[in-house]
Amino acid sequence: MHNIDYPRYRQAKHITLIGAAVNLLLSIVKILFGWLGHSTALIADGIHSFSDLVTDFLVLYASKAGSHGPDADHPYGHERIETFATVALAAFLIMVGLGILVDSIREIMSSQYGKMPSIFVIVVAAASVVVNELLFYYTLRTAKRIESGLLRANAWHRRSDSFSSIVVLIGVIGTLLGVHFMDSLAAMIVALMIVKMGGQMAWQSIRELIDTGIDEQQKQKIIALITATPGVKAVHQMRSRTMGGKYFIDVHLQVDPRISVSEGHYIGDKAYLQLRQAFLNIKDITIHIDPEDDEETKPNINLPNREQIMTDLNKHCQNLPGWKNLLTTRLDYLAGKIYIQLVMPLSLLSKDLSGEEVQSQYCTVLANIETIAKISIVFQV
Incomplete structure (x- = not known):
């Protein structure tokens, strides 16, 4: 069963449906008046608006699919659906732009221009600028509120629609003033804008799909915040990636090697909470607690495990005072050596057996074991 982030999806759906309705109307009006008004540029702009209608439905589908929470098969969630959809949208835009560009170049090279554009073309292009600017601001505001990279890309797509209509305006006015190739030139510029926008969208999404890390500035801010957490001695092996505009962080924290496992876990939890509170776009953090910096080498990896050590200790110490008690x-594994602390009952000590004597006997017996750096005895009530 999927968990869907319904508030996020509802907002994305609302603004996308508004955009789809507007794009349907604009595409019909632009193509119709471009044909009636003899403007290749406005027809190209109308095709551009119609392509927006297709991308609006793509955004709508991807927003819903990407809002599903984690499940057994997708433990990190479904945000990558948004990213993949953005790549598909970008590829579609590039193809549309290249098609318009080729047709415009062919028209300019043939020097076969159509009839003079009508004044209605200017009115339609001007109205398109105003409508698309309003849609741009509304969509971008919603994208920031719900932190959707796909919706943000669609917002800037709206802004490109405004620019393309401005170019159409200039081209038509130029043609009406006697520069006949201006309408075709305007169509070329619109096409190049579409291709450029598609390329930028594709590049950003492909970077996300191949797990490109967050930028260095953000990385240093995160490291600084972790380092400021009480108990953290150092930070290393930090890795990051983005998914649907969210950060996923893996990081190793170095703490005092003598503290307990539970205290190290507590320090990690504190660092986790501080990061989630300071960076709202961090979705998941995996923290590994280290007693020392093992980024370059693993000095303890070949040391004997607890079972092996206890077997050796029992072999050498079974006849020593306190061993059976x-x-x-x-065991502390540090810098390629093992530090051993034995806890014995205080009742073991007497006038004839001091703690120093017990410590001395164990140190003497275990002195020839190279992997043991130090052995200490603690007496507990």
């Missing part, structure tokens, strides 16, 4: 054994 041993309460706990703590």
Whole structure:
């Protein structure tokens, strides 16, 4: 069963449906008046608006699919659907732009221009500028509010519609003033704008699909915040990626090697909460707690495990005082050596057996084991 972020999807759906209705109307009006008004540029702009209608439905589908929460098959969620849809949208725009560009170049090279554009073309192009600017601001505001990269791309697509209509205006006015190739030149410029916009959208989304990390400035801010967390000695092996405009962070925190596992976990939780509060676009953080910096080498990887160590200790220490009364054994793996702490009952000590004597006996017996750096005895009530 998928969990859907309904408030986010509803907002995306609302603005997208408004945009779709406007694009349908604009595409019909532009193509009709471009044909009636003898303007290749306005017809190209109308085709551009019709392509927007297609992309609006693509945005709508991707927004719904991308709003599904994590499930068994997609533990990181479905935001990549938005990213993939953005690549598809970008490819579609590039193809449309190239088609318009080829037709405009062919018209200019043949020097076969149509009839003079009518004044209605200017009115339609001007109205298109105003409508698309309003849609741009409304869509961009919604995209920022719900943090949708796909909706933000669609907002800038609206802005490109405004620019293309401005170019049409200039081209038609130029043609009416006697520069006959201006309408075709305007269509070429609109086509290049469409191709450029599609290329930028594709590049950003492809970077996300191949797990490009966050920018260096954001990375340093995150590291600084983690380092400021009480108990964190250093940060290393930080990795990041983006998905649907959200950050996913993996990071290793170095803490005091002598603290307990639970305290190290507590420090990690504190760092996690501070990051989530400071960076609202961070969706998930995986924190690994390290007792030392093991980024370059793993000095402890070949040391014996607890079972092996306890077997060796039992072999050497079974006849020593306190061994059969041993309460706990703590092992610290640091810098390629093992530090051992044995906890024994305080009742073991007497006038004839001091703590120093017990410590000395264990140190003497274990002195020849190279992997052991230090052994200490603690007596507990």
